[in-house]
Amino acid sequence: MADQILYAGRQLLDRQIATSEGRSVGKVDDLEIDLDQPGGPVVAALLTGQIALGARFRGRLSVWVTSIAQRLRASGDLEPRRLDIRLVSSVAATVTLRVPHGDLPPADLEAWLAEHFIGRIPGA
Amino acid sequence: MKKLLQIALGVLTAIGGFVDIGDFVTSAVVGARFGMSLAWAILVGTLGIVVYAEMSGRVAALTKRAVFDVVRERLGVRFAMANLFSAYFINLLTLTAELAGVAIAIELATSVNYLLWVPIVGLVVWLVVWKLPFEVMENAFGMLGLCLLVFIIALWQLGPDWSGMLDHASHPTVPQGEGHPTWWYYAIGLFGAAMTPYEVFFFSSGAVEERWGRQDLITNRLNVFVGFPLGAAISLSIMACSALVLGPLHVEVSHVSQVGLPIALALGKLGVAAMLVGFFAATFGASLETLLSAGYTFAQYFGWTWGKAASRPREASRFQTVLLISLFAAMALALTTIDPVKVTEYSVVLSAAALPLTYFPILVIANDRGYMGDKANGWFSNTIATGYLVIIVAVTLVTLPLMIATKAGM
Numbered sequence: 270m271a272d273q274i275l276y277a278g279r280q281l282l283d284r285q286i287a288t289s290e291g292r293s294v295g296k297v298d299d300l301e302i303d304l305d306q307p308g309g310p311v312v313a314a315l316l317t318g319q320i321a322l323g324a325r326f327r328g329r330l331s332v333w334v335t336s337i338a339q340r341l342r343a344s345g346d347l348e349p350r351r352l353d354i355r356l357v358s359s360v361a362a363t364v365t366l367r368v369p370h371g372d373l374p375p376a377d378l379e380a381w382l383a384e385h386f387i388g389r390i391p392g393a
Numbered sequence: 394m395k396k397l398l399q400i401a402l403g404v405l406t407a408i409g410g411f412v413d414i415g416d417f418v419t420s421a422v423v424g425a426r427f428g429m430s431l432a433w434a435i436l437v438g439t440l441g442i443v444v445y446a447e448m449s450g451r452v453a454a455l456t457k458r459a460v461f462d463v464v465r466e467r468l469g470v471r472f473a474m475a476n477l478f479s480a481y482f483i484n485l486l487t488l489t490a491e492l493a494g495v496a497i498a499i500e501l502a503t504s505v506n507y508l509l510w511v512p513i514v515g516l517v518v519w520l521v522v523w524k525l526p527f528e529v530m531e532n533a534f535g536m537l538g539l540c541l542l543v544f545i546i547a548l549w550q551l552g553p554d555w556s557g558m559l560d561h562a563s564h565p566t567v568p569q570g571e572g573h574p575t576w577w578y579y580a581i582g583l584f585g586a587a588m589t590p591y592e593v594f595f596f597s598s599g600a601v602e603e604r605w606g607r608q609d610l611i612t613n614r615l616n617v618f619v620g621f622p623l624g625a626a627i628s629l630s631i632m633a634c635s636a637l638v639l640g641p642l643h644v645e646v647s648h649v650s651q652v653g654l655p656i657a658l659a660l661g662k663l664g665v666a667a668m669l670v671g672f673f674a675a676t677f678g679a680s681l682e683t684l685l686s687a688g689y690t691f692a693q694y695f696g697w698t699w700g701k702a703a704s705r706p707r708e709a710s711r712f713q714t715v716l717l718i719s720l721f722a723a724m725a726l727a728l729t730t731i732d733p734v735k736v737t738e739y740s741v742v743l744s745a746a747a748l749p750l751t752y753f754p755i756l757v758i759a760n761d762r763g764y765m766g767d768k769a770n771g772w773f774s775n776t777i778a779t780g781y782l783v784i785i786v787a788v789t790l791v792t793l794p795l796m797i798a799t800k801a802g803m
Contacts, residue, residue, distance in 0.1 A: 283465050283466045283469070283470060285462055285696050286696065291702070292698060292702055293692075293696055293697060293698045293699070293702060294696070295695070295696040295697070296694075296695065296696035298470075317696070319695075322470070322695075325470050326470075326471065326474075330474075362457065362764055363457070376697075376711075378711055379697070379698070379709075379710050382710035382711055382713075382714050383707045383708070383710040386710065386714060387706055387707050387710035387713045387714060388710065390523075390706070392523065392524055392706070393705060393706045393713075
């Protein structure tokens with residue numbers, strides 16, 4: 270991973286992120302870049318989820334996508350979901366993480382729907 | 394031996410699965426009105442879906458990624474969002490038509506109005522995607538869909554002038570009393586019915602679900618190269634039956650039952666029964682496919698968990714929510730007593746208009762050697778696929794003007 274040359278815009282952005290056992294985590298919706306590194310800017314984290322995605326649209330669509338996500342946050346903050354770059358084990362057609370599904374906090378919308386809607390249907 | 398059986402099953406499912414209410418209705422409407430003069434549009438559309446479905450299956454086998462996943466990566470986040478909404482809307486129209494189709498099949502067998510069957514059909518469809526073993530259902534409905542082969546037998550029984558029909562089909566002319574724009578409008582409808590995007594969404598997602606790899610490329614090719622053209626043969630025979638029996642009587646097909654008249658004439662009650670079973674299975678199977686495709690497009694755009702990756706529905710709660718909302722919306726639309734034949738016609742024409750945003754990214758990624766290695770497209774598939782891209786862009790540009798000019802084929 271360390272010595273691979275990547276074009277962040279083309280080979281990271283919009284790729285699927287999966288856990289070590291292949292479960293979907295989300296898309297690489299945005300990147301956090303650390304500008305203060307001695308060797309030049311480096312990717313510090315992958316940002317995923319609707320808050321990160323909403324910021325990439327303009328106008329009303331952006332507000333709409335972001336505000337849905339914000340409402341579902343228990344804390345109501347606007348920080349996007351962040352996956353430290355050190356969690357990434359490989360970047361190919363899919364960005365694979367080192368950790369299994371159970372080690373990551375679930376996505377807000379997934380958790381909310383599982384608790385309030387889908388989880389209440391028999392057989393869920 | 395087991396492998397062989399599996400391949401045969403896949404091919405048979407592809408035959409039954411190719412025909413849905415879009416092909417069924419459009420072929421019959423066109424046959425009655427334009428004879429065989431638009432048979433070429435079915436052939437052109439079928440070659441197109443064969444080329445692009447093969448690519449989408451190959452991409453899925455090698456990269457483990459389904460079509461909508463690829464769409465976002467290659468089109469960028471905004472264009473893919475536009476595609477998501479247009480594909481979803483068309484999918485919803487198609488789902489509405491398929492649900493109504495299943496209900497009409499039951500109405501024809503029971504004489505109870507189809508609107509009463511719509512909620513029941515919706516419930517059963519939901520139960521299948523919620524809990525039942527999906528592959529079993531898919532194969533069962535694909536096999537039952539083979540009952541539609543009865544149209545080929547009926548055509549044989551009707552004993553048409555084969556050479557005259559072939560001549561008519563190979564030297565297409567616009568029938569008297571019909572305008573050129575209307576003729577082209579229906580050509581686009583047939584093309585759209587064959588190339589409906591949900592077919593590649595579903596096909597590629599299925600390939601990812603079944604964990605296809607390199608060794609499955611042969612299965613992919615057989616399904617697509619054998620199954621789809623045989624499916625198209627059913628569409629052609631529906632068109633021919635309709636042209637032979639309904640055309641001379643000047644019947645304007647406005648109800649599904651009229652499609653079965655040639656069968657009744659040629660084969661009697663048993664033939665009609667087989668047709669009803671086939672139509673029921675084809676539309677029920679297509680209801681499952683369009684409903685799941687609605688979920689797949691959303692889940693693959695946003696990167697959600699979908700399908701078997703979740704061992705229980707609650708682990709894919711976002712995906713399941715999209716399925717439920719879509720199913721309710723389609724049922725509600727069907728219950729407005731909206732004409733199912735009209736919904737079908739609109740859905741196939743609008744499908745044709747939205748094709749490039751789905752098919753262009755498939756072509757691009759099938760050429761990406763970084764992903765595909767030695768299985769990237771060769772010059773032959775690229776020539777055909779690029780030719781089709783030109784056709785579908787042209788179709789997109791003319792569809793809406795033609796729709797307005799002809800008042801949707803009036």
